[in-house]
Amino acid sequence: MTDAEDRLSSHLVEDEALQRLTSGHRLERPGDRLAVGLTDRRLLCVSDSGAFTDVRYDYVSSIESRERSRVRFTTGPDGQRTLGLVGGVLVIGALLVGFGRLSAGGIVRDAVTVGFALATVAITSAIGHVCRRDDGVAPREQLFVGTGILSVVVLASAGLFSPVLVAPLFVVATLAGLVLVRYARRHRDQFNGIGLRRHRETLLTVTTVDGRTIDLAVEADTDVDRTLSTAVYRDSAPTVGHPVPESPAE
Incomplete structure (x- = not known):
């Protein structure tokens, strides 16, 4: 188990399964790395400093994603x-x-x-x-x-x-x-590993029903954005009821 999995696992409740795991950071705090995970019921973010954020899928009102690339110096x-x-x-x-x-x-x-x-x-x-x-x-x-x-x-x-x-x-x-x-x-x-590297990442903007906004940047080679959208809109889809056939009157 990696450090990211270990950090996220400590915040899982009983019978909750971790489905996707990636790394990233908050846009307003790029130096504080995050372990970002998707479970069967919510979005989890745990930083290296121990800060914890979670959003249940039924509390998400909208999701926006876009990709960006930037050149940065890596020290190996x-x-x-x-x-x-x-x-x-x-x-x-x-x-x-x-x-x-x-x-x-x-x-x-x-x-x-x-x-x-x-x-x-x-x-x-x-x-x-x-x-x-x-x-x-x-x-x-x-x-x-x-x-x-x-x-x-x-x-x-x-x-x-x-x-x-x-x-x-x-x-x-x-x-x-x-x-x-x-x-x-x-x-x-x-x-x-020293040198200039082009780094691609996916920017996620998650808005909750109470108006809170969470801006994340995650690794671009993961499908976290698609998985999150699928989970949110699946949970928010209305349930279609099927009529129960009545038995013929005697």
Whole structure:
């Protein structure tokens, strides 16, 4: 049983069956996630904070639904790792800016130095990726590795000994970049989900007979809106009586 099912099950009464389950949020409180369920008699919503809302089908006067899609940034399954990486980038960026202000190289020299450092980090990381593969280094890739090592030596020599570049800034930027790359590689599984994603959801507006309105956004890949409409209008349909045939008078 999932956490959402467990939360909803604690609010079910005897003989009440949960028929549909999805997740969502109130439109006015998008940060408070909801477990949204449909039973055989009512709509149930339980938030992560424990807030509970329920509406019996016979109290619903109208239902409106529409779909919307929006682009949002996702941090992957482990948001803390993502925040750590972003924080590291910001700290290193601030450190480089501060270091550049203290140096007498000027903006152009500092920018060129950081560029050399980034190139060194990129080539070093690519070489490490090829050498760590389980199937070994192919003959064609040996040329790449050799050329890459030579390039790193040239870049490092230029960064450390060239009068055009700022050696201390080169060292700091290179080491910081290698640390970030190592961190990202160790936790690459947690970073697979990072990026912009188009998210589709169904907006539900449920109005009750006393004028109360509940605005929900639920996952678009569920049929909660259709199931809710079917349950509400089925319960509100008038019952058609069938006449009982009379026995012939004797």
